Amino acid sequence: MKRTDLSKLPCSIARTSNLLGDWWTPLVLREAFFGTKRFDEFIKRLGIGRNVLTQRFSRLIDEDIFVRIQYQDKPPRYEYHLTEKGRALFDVLAAMIRWGDDWLAEAAGAPIELIDTASGKIIKPMVVDAKTLKPIVQRNIEVRKGPGFPSNLKPR
Amino acid sequence: MKRTDLSKLPCSIARTSNLLGDWWTPLVLREAFFGTKRFDEFIKRLGIGRNVLTQRFSRLIDEDIFVRIQYQDKPPRYEYHLTEKGRALFDVLAAMIRWGDDWLAEAAGAPIELIDTASGKIIKPMVVDAKTLKPIVQRNIEVRKGPGFPSNLKPR
């Protein structure tokens, strides 16, 4: 399909969507977070097409979300590791987990739980304001141009 | 394109991706959060194709993210309003905003700022654990089956 390039829009949602905004990338990231590193591991765990996975990795490497690291000679084989930038995406996935658990799970409850390794306790992601640590109430928020808004464009 | 249905997988990331996982849906939601309600308003603000927007709304209404509300007779015209379920997605967008601001913004800074209407202060979204209010450190997390994990499937 033809696809609009959202990466240059003055909006972090658009720019982030441009990276995450397909059906497989979040799942590839999930697998990476859960420890998967090798091409065929991703294939097996996800059921993604090989060509699709190849294309995803090449894009995500371009975007500095993954790095390709050689783990053997003869034949040369590579693992796919998250970068710091990639690991930071965990927060976005965590927000998706929370919303999915709250709004899409069956009556039985969340399909998967996140456990804090040290305490053994269940972790429930929540999005708050960094200063006040209070939930963000969308109704009480306005939007305005930030310092990085290009001066030649109309806002919103 | 052919597309794999992720909505039935035992994973909130997959299920949420299945809804949000295209390039336009997050931007349609953004506009709705910022107050846009009418079809042609979305078209003008986003530059999305009319047929694509039609398809998105029909899917998002099926999923109970939007409701279509009549605002006039003769001719019948409708507005698209977020449901509670839809409004709850703001947290996911907020996490995307934060990541985009941190990792994709130019040196100039964030393209857009969220302002708390009451205090006038800038809001910076952050993802924390609901109990401890501490950031979630992905390295210290394990995953296990939750109560809603189907019993007939292998985990991960």
Next chain:
DNA sequence: TTGATTTAGTTCGTTAAAGAAACTAATATA
């Protein structure tokens, strides 16, 4: 030493989604 297995892709043909532009339809307005 031959044939199977492992790992990591690439290639190819089919299906279907995205984009652009034109078209329809009901009504109000100039």
Next chain:
DNA sequence: TATATTAGTTTCTTTAACGAACTAAATCAA
């Protein structure tokens, strides 16, 4: 009477996803 407003629908082209088969380098098992 002609134009504008609002909200779509239709049609055509381009391109991404899917699936299956194929390639390639090396190791392993019989």
